[in-house]
Amino acid sequence: MFCNQCEQTAKGVGCSIVGVCGKNEEVADLQDLLIHALQGLALYAHEGRKLGLVDDATDLFTMEAIFSTLTNVDFDADRFVVLINRAVELREAMNAKVAAAGGKTDFDQAPAHFIPAGSTADLVAQGQALNLIENLDSDSNIRSLKQTLLYGLKGIAAYADHAAILGQKDPAIAAFCYEALTVLLASGLTVEQCVPVAMKAGAINLRAMELLDAGNTGTYGHPVPTSVPLGHRKNKCILISGHDLHDLELLLKQSEGKGVDIYTHGEMLPCHGYPELKKYAHFYGHYGTAWQNQQKEFPQFPGPILFTTNCIQKPRDDYKDRVFTTGLVGWPGVKHISDKDFSAVIDMALAMDGFTDEVDNGSVMVGFARNAVLGVAGKVIEAVKSKAIRHFFLVGGCDGAKPGRDYFTKFVEQVPKDCVVLTLACGKFRFFDQNLGDIGGIPRLLDVGQCNDSYSAIQIAVTLAKAFECEVNDLPLSMIISWYEQKAVAVLLTLLYLGIKDIRLGPSLPAFISPDVLQFLVDTFAIKPVADTPEEDLQSILG
Numbered sequence: 073m074f075c076n077q078c079e080q081t082a083k084g085v086g087c088s089i090v091g092v093c094g095k096n097e098e099v100a101d102l103q104d105l106l107i108h109a110l111q112g113l114a115l116y117a118h119e120g121r122k123l124g125l126v127d128d129a130t131d132l133f134t135m136e137a138i139f140s141t142l143t144n145v146d147f148d149a150d151r152f153v154v155l156i157n158r159a160v161e162l163r164e165a166m167n168a169k170v171a172a173a174g175g176k177t178d179f180d181q182a183p184a185h186f187i188p189a190g191s192t193a194d195l196v197a198q199g200q201a202l203n204l205i206e207n208l209d210s211d212s213n214i215r216s217l218k219q220t221l222l223y224g225l226k227g228i229a230a231y232a233d234h235a236a237i238l239g240q241k242d243p244a245i246a247a248f249c250y251e252a253l254t255v256l257l258a259s260g261l262t263v264e265q266c267v268p269v270a271m272k273a274g275a276i277n278l279r280a281m282e283l284l285d286a287g288n289t290g291t292y293g294h295p296v297p298t299s300v301p302l303g304h305r306k307n308k309c310i311l312i313s314g315h316d317l318h319d320l321e322l323l324l325k326q327s328e329g330k331g332v333d334i335y336t337h338g339e340m341l342p343c344h345g346y347p348e349l350k351k352y353a354h355f356y357g358h359y360g361t362a363w364q365n366q367q368k369e370f371p372q373f374p375g376p377i378l379f380t381t382n383c384i385q386k387p388r389d390d391y392k393d394r395v396f397t398t399g400l401v402g403w404p405g406v407k408h409i410s411d412k413d414f415s416a417v418i419d420m421a422l423a424m425d426g427f428t429d430e431v432d433n434g435s436v437m438v439g440f441a442r443n444a445v446l447g448v449a450g451k452v453i454e455a456v457k458s459k460a461i462r463h464f465f466l467v468g469g470c471d472g473a474k475p476g477r478d479y480f481t482k483f484v485e486q487v488p489k490d491c492v493v494l495t496l497a498c499g500k501f502r503f504f505d506q507n508l509g510d511i512g513g514i515p516r517l518l519d520v521g522q523c524n525d526s527y528s529a530i531q532i533a534v535t536l537a538k539a540f541e542c543e544v545n546d547l548p549l550s551m552i553i554s555w556y557e558q559k560a561v562a563v564l565l566t567l568l569y570l571g572i573k574d575i576r577l578g579p580s581l582p583a584f585i586s587p588d589v590l591q592f593l594v595d596t597f598a599i600k601p602v603a604d605t606p607e608e609d610l611q612s613i614l615g
Contacts, residue, residue, distance in 0.1 A: 073100035074205050076583040077223050078143045079556045080474045084583055086205075093144050094386040098192075101199030102152035103141040105188075107222070107253075108202055109159035110137055112183030114253035116166040121247050123173045130162050131246035132236060138229035138249065140400050143557040144382040148402035149192060156188050156195060181257050208256060216586035217266035218256050220561065223584070224273040225252045227562025230381075231280040231524055233400075237318050238287030245283075248276045263592070274569025277562040281527035288317055288346070288524075294443035295345030295521065301357035302505065303433035305333065308426035310417060311359055311373050313337035314380030315522055317346070319398055319412070323378065324352045326414050332421045335359040335373075338366075339498050340380075342521040345439025358436070361501055374427060376420040378409075382557070394420060436505050440494075440518035442528040446535055452514060453539050456548065460511055461492055463614060464549040466529055467503075468496040468520070469563075470556030476579030477502060480554055483606035484508075484517075488614070492516050494532070497523035499554040526563045530570065544572060550613050551575045552602065555582070568597055576609060578602030 076086035078093065090096055095103075117130060137155050140146045163184075171177045189195045208222075209215040232245045255261075255269050289295075308331055312320055320343055324334060333356040336343060341358045343349050360369040370377055371391045379397045386403045387395045396417050398409045409416070445452070455461040467484055471477065481502040484493055493508065493516060500519060508516035520529050537544045553575055555564065561582070567575060574597075581590065581601050593599045603609045 073097040073104075073200070074203075075100050076205070076219075077226070077558055079470070079580060079582070080472050081583050084580060086583060095147055097200075098149050098196050099147055099152065101196045102149055102156065102192075103199075104202050104204040105195060105199035106137060106141060106152055106156050106159065107204060108183050108199075109156050109163070109186055109188070110134060110183075111181070111253045111257055112186050113159050113163040113166060114250040115179045115181060115184050115257075116163055116170050116177065118247075118250040118254050119175045119177070120166055120170050120173075121250065123170065123175045125166070125169050125173060125175075126243055127166070127169075128241075130166065131243065131249075132233075133158065133162060134246060134249055135229040135233045135236070136400060138226055139233045142226045142230055142382055142559070145400050146402045147386050148404055148408075149196075150404075151402055153192055153195060160186065160188055183257065209259070209261070212586045213263055213588045214261055214266060216584055216589045217263065217270060219584040220565070220582075220589075221252055221266070221270050221273055222256060223558040223561040224270065224277065224565045225249060225562075227557075227559035228273065228277045228280050230559055231277065231284050231562070234316065234381075234524065235280060235283035235287050237316070238284070238291050240283035240287040240290075242279055242283060245276055245280055248272065263589075267592075270565060271569045273562065274565035274567070277566045278527070278530075278569065281524050281563075281566070284524050285527045289443075292317060292321070292349055293347035295342065295439040295441040296347060297437055297439040297444055298345045298350060299435045299437055300336075300341065300344045301433075301435050302359075303357065303431040304335070304359065304427045305356065305430045306427055308332045308421045308424070309335055309373070309375040310421045311335050311337050311370075311375060311377045312340055312380065313377065314382070314401070315339050315524070316380035316399060317343055317349070319378070319380040321349060322412050323414050323417070324349065324355055327418050327421075328352060328354065330418055330422065332418060332426075333357075337369075337377075338501070339522045341436075341504075342438050342441075342519060342525065345441070345521075361505070374425050376417050376424070378414070378417055394424075434505065436519070437515060437517075438519045438521070440515070441521050441525055442531040442535075445518065445520075445528075445532050448514070449535060449539065451512070453536070455512055455514060456540075460490065461514070462488065462490040462548065464492050464494060464547070465552060466494045466496075466549065467499070467552045468494070468526075468529070469499040469554035470523070470560050471498040471501055471554065472556040474579065477554065479579055479602055479606060480552070483552060483609065486606050486610060487516075488610075489516070492518065494518045494520055494529060496520040496525050496529060497560075523559050523563065526566070530566075544570070545574070552609070553577050554579065568593075568599075571597075573598045575599050576602045
């Protein structure tokens with residue numbers, strides 16, 4: 073195996089024996105083989121698009137399959153065997169449709185003719201023989217750009233899949249997925265040819281996040297500022313982690329009136345701000361702090377745990393027996409709920425002790441998405457004009473266990489009192505419970521939401537730029553971004569597509585970015601790594 077798609081990759085180079093995330097060699101090779109099979113499907117689907125051939129089921133499968141290869145989603149080898157064979161079935165069906173319509177079908181690339189082996193062991197051998205990443209291109213810079221495209225594509229697929237669950241679709245997204253997969257097969261490309269495709273990925277991801285935002289707010293209402301308890305109360309309990317609002321809604325509906333409290337973890341925290349979710353009286357509070365403590369926190373939670381999307385390394389044995397997964401998430405030996413019937417989770421919660429006391433650990437505020445912030449835009453603009461607010465810092469992105477992430481905590485702690493911090497995604501759990509006070513009634517720490525709520529942050533910035541009659545890059549706004557997995561890559565491509573400059577990225581730069589590509593990013597977008605200390609970056613930004 074070789075995998076360098078996440079920030080924690082071994083020695084900052086790549087995982088070659090077992091993933092730092094816990095992914096084993098068997099799963100890694102099967103994931104590579106799935107991408108290979110999807111490339112074969114993409115050749116025919118991309119050709120089919122030229123002929124007006126669109127199949128919604130194939131599009132949805134493609135995005136789900138790509139999403140399943142994202143870090144910390146699916147560790148179950150058996151499920152990848154099914155996906156690989158299904159991709160080939162759909163490829164042959166699309167081949168027949170394209171041929172009937174008079175389109176091109178004589179592709180000579182290997183994925184167009186790939187035949188899956190009959191056993192899991194032989195499929196793993198096929199995946200290993202691909203040497204997928206190394207064989208993307210012999211030129212290190214083109215390979216770097218293709219990897220950036222591939223990893224960004226995985227993030228796009230994740231957002232598009234979430235949006236589709238809520239009924240929000242755009243055929244242009246699936247069309248780009250096919251286009252990107254075929255670009256990865258192309259040989260002889262130049263940097264000048266690769267960069268526009270990466271920028272297009274940023275544009276497509278913006279559309280995917282827009283659709284997901286529409287799905288979330290259209291279904292559950294626009295988030296409103298809400299105080300969320302960090303302690304617990306005496307009652308039976310269930311912990312839900314991940315990102316999927318629809319799964320949370322189903323759990324709330326099915327557990328209503330059963331005497332069970334629902335606690336969120338990780339990126340589910342912002343869900344407390346949605347009116348159609350917060351109306352449930354048993355939707356109580358948030359449990360847990362930073363990503364690196366998850367494996368310590370979960371054994372202490374006195375109830376079952378439901379994982380909805382990528383959110384954690386595979387569970388330890390000391391609490392594995394009370395873990396459930398749903399959607400694309402899967403680990404060997406962990407109970408998977410495929411039909412969205414969460415009665416087994418609820419029954420387990422009722423059978424366990426739950427919380428036997430009441431503890432007050434304070435609370436945090438959520439719900440400062442674009443509607444809430446822009447609702448007081450006049451007040452914010454006046455505070456900036458009067459110099460009451462000197463600067464905005466977007467300190468957000470992913471969390472992880474790798475050393476160096478305390479930089480973001482220290483950064484927020486040292487932000488001057490006349491500055492406001494906006495945050496989103498799981499990176500906020502380094503500092504989400506800090507009391508930074510307010511500036512004229514405007515909280516100095518504003519939780520914009522989940523990672524996909526980068527769309528909200530972008531809309532806030534665009535609206536403020538219009539109000540000040542300037543470009544976003546001219547605003548008193550700096551982006552301090554932490555990254556971990558491929559959704560962060562997709563968001564970064566979106567920011568670059570929008571022309572956002574001076575982004576500080578950390579705690580380390582992507583291992584798949586070659587020195588020449590990094591220099592291109594520095595020269596074109598002034599992107600830079602976070603400094604060794606927050607003091608250096610604050611001094612550079614504020615003077």
